[in-house]
Amino acid sequence: MKAPLNPSTTRVGLAQKLGPLLGLGMIVIVLSMISRDFLSFTNIFNVLRQISINALLAFGMTFVILTGGIDLSVGSILALSGAFSAGMLAGGMDPVLAVLIGVTAGTVMGTANGVLVTKGRVAPFIATLATMTVYRGLTLVYTEGRPIAFDNDVFAMLGKGYFLEIPIPVFWMLGTFLILSFVLKNMTFGRHVYAVGGNEEAAMLSGVRTHRVKIGVYAISGFFSSLAGIILTSRLSSAQPTAGTTYELDAIAAVVLGGTSLAGGRGWITGTLIGAMIIGVLDNGLNLMNVSSFYQQVVKGGVILLAVLLDRSQKS
Amino acid sequence: MMRMTAPLLEMEGIQKEFAGVRVLSDVQFSLYPGEVHALMGENGAGKSTLMKILGGVYEKDGGTVRIHGKEREITNPRQAGSLGIAMIHQELNLIPHLTVMENLFLGRESVFSRFGWIRWERMRQESRNWLERLGVDMDPTRKVSELSVGQQQMVEIARALSLEAKILVLDEPTAALTNREIESLFEVIRSLRKQGVGVVYISHRMEEISGICDRITVLRDGEYVGTRSVVETDMDELVRMMVGREVQSRYRRQPVAPGEERLRVEGLTRRGEVEDISFSIRAGEIVGLAGLMGAGRTETARLIFGVCQPDRGNVWVSGAKVEIRRPEDAIQHGIAFVTENRKDEGLVLPLSLRENLSLPNLDSLSSKGIIRGRKEESLVREQVERLRVKRNSLEQEVKTLSGGNQQKVVIGKWLALSPQVLILDEPTRGVDIGAKEEIYQLMDHLAREGMAILLISSDLPEVLGMSDRVLVMHEGRLKGEFTQEEATQEKVMTAASGGEVT
Numbered sequence: 001m002k003a004p005l006n007p008s009t010t011r012v013g014l015a016q017k018l019g020p021l022l023g024l025g026m027i028v029i030v031l032s033m034i035s036r037d038f039l040s041f042t043n044i045f046n047v048l049r050q051i052s053i054n055a056l057l058a059f060g061m062t063f064v065i066l067t068g069g070i071d072l073s074v075g076s077i078l079a080l081s082g083a084f085s086a087g088m089l090a091g092g093m094d095p096v097l098a099v100l101i102g103v104t105a106g107t108v109m110g111t112a113n114g115v116l117v118t119k120g121r122v123a124p125f126i127a128t129l130a131t132m133t134v135y136r137g138l139t140l141v142y143t144e145g146r147p148i149a150f151d152n153d154v155f156a157m158l159g160k161g162y163f164l165e166i167p168i169p170v171f172w173m174l175g176t177f178l179i180l181s182f183v184l185k186n187m188t189f190g191r192h193v194y195a196v197g198g199n200e201e202a203a204m205l206s207g208v209r210t211h212r213v214k215i216g217v218y219a220i221s222g223f224f225s226s227l228a229g230i231i232l233t234s235r236l237s238s239a240q241p242t243a244g245t246t247y248e249l250d251a252i253a254a255v256v257l258g259g260t261s262l263a264g265g266r267g268w269i270t271g272t273l274i275g276a277m278i279i280g281v282l283d284n285g286l287n288l289m290n291v292s293s294f295y296q297q298v299v300k301g302g303v304i305l306l307a308v309l310l311d312r313s314q315k316s
Numbered sequence: 317m318m319r320m321t322a323p324l325l326e327m328e329g330i331q332k333e334f335a336g337v338r339v340l341s342d343v344q345f346s347l348y349p350g351e352v353h354a355l356m357g358e359n360g361a362g363k364s365t366l367m368k369i370l371g372g373v374y375e376k377d378g379g380t381v382r383i384h385g386k387e388r389e390i391t392n393p394r395q396a397g398s399l400g401i402a403m404i405h406q407e408l409n410l411i412p413h414l415t416v417m418e419n420l421f422l423g424r425e426s427v428f429s430r431f432g433w434i435r436w437e438r439m440r441q442e443s444r445n446w447l448e449r450l451g452v453d454m455d456p457t458r459k460v461s462e463l464s465v466g467q468q469q470m471v472e473i474a475r476a477l478s479l480e481a482k483i484l485v486l487d488e489p490t491a492a493l494t495n496r497e498i499e500s501l502f503e504v505i506r507s508l509r510k511q512g513v514g515v516v517y518i519s520h521r522m523e524e525i526s527g528i529c530d531r532i533t534v535l536r537d538g539e540y541v542g543t544r545s546v547v548e549t550d551m552d553e554l555v556r557m558m559v560g561r562e563v564q565s566r567y568r569r570q571p572v573a574p575g576e577e578r579l580r581v582e583g584l585t586r587r588g589e590v591e592d593i594s595f596s597i598r599a600g601e602i603v604g605l606a607g608l609m610g611a612g613r614t615e616t617a618r619l620i621f622g623v624c625q626p627d628r629g630n631v632w633v634s635g636a637k638v639e640i641r642r643p644e645d646a647i648q649h650g651i652a653f654v655t656e657n658r659k660d661e662g663l664v665l666p667l668s669l670r671e672n673l674s675l676p677n678l679d680s681l682s683s684k685g686i687i688r689g690r691k692e693e694s695l696v697r698e699q700v701e702r703l704r705v706k707r708n709s710l711e712q713e714v715k716t717l718s719g720g721n722q723q724k725v726v727i728g729k730w731l732a733l734s735p736q737v738l739i740l741d742e743p744t745r746g747v748d749i750g751a752k753e754e755i756y757q758l759m760d761h762l763a764r765e766g767m768a769i770l771l772i773s774s775d776l777p778e779v780l781g782m783s784d785r786v787l788v789m790h791e792g793r794l795k796g797e798f799t800q801e802e803a804t805q806e807k808v809m810t811a812a813s814g815g816e817v818t
Contacts, residue, residue: 186686186687186689187682187685187686187687188678188679188682188685188686188687189685191671191674191675191678191687192678194664194666194667194671195664195667195671195675198664198665198666198667199660199663199664199665201660201661202655202660202661202662202663202664203664203675204623204642204643205621205623205643205653205655205661205662206643206675206676206729207642207643207644207646207647207676208644208675209642209644261666265664265666265667266666
């Protein structure tokens with residue numbers, strides 16, 4: 001008796017992995033032919049620094065989406081955590097403590113999302129849509145609708161500094177990427193994330209604490225959103241009350257471009273990194289080519305659609 | 317029952333390959349009006365592939381299909397439908413929020429409408445007519461989600477008939493039905509037969525096939541083995557044809573003297589589900605739990621395993637009272653639960669064989685939360701070899717395995733924990749005969765090694781053949797307990813139906 005071979009499933013794995021990389025390669029080749037500045041050392045690191053914020057949000061988002069959820073509140077968490085840190089610094093607090101307070105706030109906000117989704121049984125889309133509004137509102141309350149400026153050299157290093165001529169946010173991004181890859185690939189928590197997304201009932205019956213796993217992924221998303229908020233605040237030397245608005249969309253786009261399934265249970269964080277790069281490279285390339293920002297949106301949306309359509313046609 | 321009429325359907329020399337692997341070679345099949353023709357074979361023998369070719373889901377690589385004597389190329393399901401071919405799958409294709417009549421005429425509402433206004437009364441009348449033709453008494457305005465699986469199946473059959481289906485393919489139609497529902501399904505099939513419809517009946521259950529079918533065609537490894545008339549064959553021959561070798565007894569047990577008590581439950585109660593359940597299982601014992609669907613057998617298992625919380629009652633494992641709040645606790649106390657529904661509860665389909673098998677074992681395979689890859693691989697390999705899971709690789713997605721092999725993976729993931737108590741809920745449902753036998757052997761072997769096994773099954777011969785003791789549930793209560801010697805089909809059925817056994 002032969003195991004029935006499903007011809008489509010054997011192919012998808014590789015195509016899913018190679019697709020995003022090929023797409024990125026193609027965009028890079030095209031842009032480097034059009035603009036000579038594109039492949040310069042400064043520009044490459046410029047791009048990497050620009051995408052670090054979105055990549056951090058998208059990494060956390062990958063965990064949430066792998067469990068079959070979604071987190072719309074990342075942009076608001078980014079803003080509120082950044083505002084907290086900036087407020088503490090403006091009040092003369094030690095920068096290390098200010099950062100700690102920022103990431104703690106982000107983690108708490110993410111945990112609250114997770115509790116709503118699990119214990120409160122609210123659909124992730126609705127729960128985080130609501131908290132997105134609540135957290136944004138709190139940001140406006142805390143900042144009184146005005147930017148919070150501060151002056152602190154140590155804190156400024158986090159987003160603006162260089163190490164070995166490489167922007168420091170790039171290290172944040174790559175470090176996070178390595179750690180989270182390891183978690184997903186080699187740790188029980190990572191395996192539980194895939195199991196919960198693939199079949200929550202079966203995971204629960206296999207002894208997986210499914211609620212704990214789900215709260216965990218929202219907490220992770222919250223933590224890295226706040227880290228992104230701190231880097232952004234540092235880079236701008238001030239916390240903006242409207243920082244991070246619509247960032248959740250770029251983060252979701254990066255995850256989807258990377259080949260992670262919105263249905264959960266399937267995907268990888270390397271894809272998300274590539275997805276974030278595709279978006280960043282496109283933004284940068286279109287800027288270098290002096291394309292108007294109105295058209296840029298059209299192109300970006302078109303690329304996302306194209307990628308998803310190509311993925312579909314490979315599967316069927 | 318054979319009639320001297322022209323065949324409805326003739327399939328000859330059918331060939332099919334997937335990615336260079338031959339799954340059907342030179343298969344033939346025919347169907348006459350008013351005939352019920354069983355298609356049998358182990359999982360992976362090619363039954364579904366053959367029927368998907370008939371239904372236009374797959375295209376054949378060779379051979380001919382003739383319908384009413386005319387050669388046809390069926391390239392898509394819509395075309396199959398227009399040729400009068402209807403498929404009723406295990407997974408039903410109804411829209412739960414809509415009513416029976418809305419489902420019956422889905423996409424054809426215009427027949428009853430004028431200027432886009434649906435005349436519901438006429439639709440209701442027409443629906444009633446079709447249901448009555450099947451001898452089914454059902455209110456067409458009821459919501460499908462309120463119906464039992466058996467009733468939903470009737471709606472699907474009625475829909476197929478209303479589309480003038482002449483060839484009806486039933487794929488494991490009784491898998492989720494209660495005994496009473498099976499009886500009414502058979503009534504319907506008999507009336508279809510009188511109306512000249514040809515029925516292709518795919519099932520693993522021998523008893524049903526001899527009860528309802530006229531002819532039987534057997535496939536093995538994608539090849540045609542033979543066709544028999546049901547009156548001139550018997551179970552032994554069919555099993556031989558399917559497996560390709562002699563099978564001695566289906567149930568081989570070498571009972572051992574039971575050891576110490578492994579599991580005891582007392583007064584387990586959850587309102588509306590089960591009431592005052594008490595029993596115990598000793599090491600080396602297989603205890604059968606029989607009963608009709610909805611009698612509370614699975615609910616009992618779920619309470620013991622901590623999926624739900626009991627209102628009252630206690631559980632002891634190896635003499636110690638245990639507090640089980642969630643499955644994790646049950647696992648830690650050495651209880652394993654092979655669930656009823658592989659795809660919904662047993663497996664994480666997008667994950668690989670390896671990841672599924674190691675899932676409940678990750679604690680012992682990791683330190684500080686980091687999974688030890690080598691340890692994992694060796695544990696998985698050990699179980700896969702022990703259970704003889706047929707696979708291409710350990711990284712294969714578990715959904716690409718056949719039903720029997722999927723079930724082995726579900727069992728394997730629990731055996732790796734070396735549990736003291738093993739609860740098996742319908743362990744052989746939808747599993748082919750070869751794998752069934754292996755599961756029986758495994759159960760016997762585990763019992764002899766000292767495991768305590770609770771076997772929940774709707775397959776009475778299986779319960780009687782494998783168990784040392786049989787418990788019977790009826791409407792949430794234990795209604796009888798029989799030793800192996802006392803237990804007969806009649807006694808168990810009487811107790812299961814709520815009757816008193818003297």
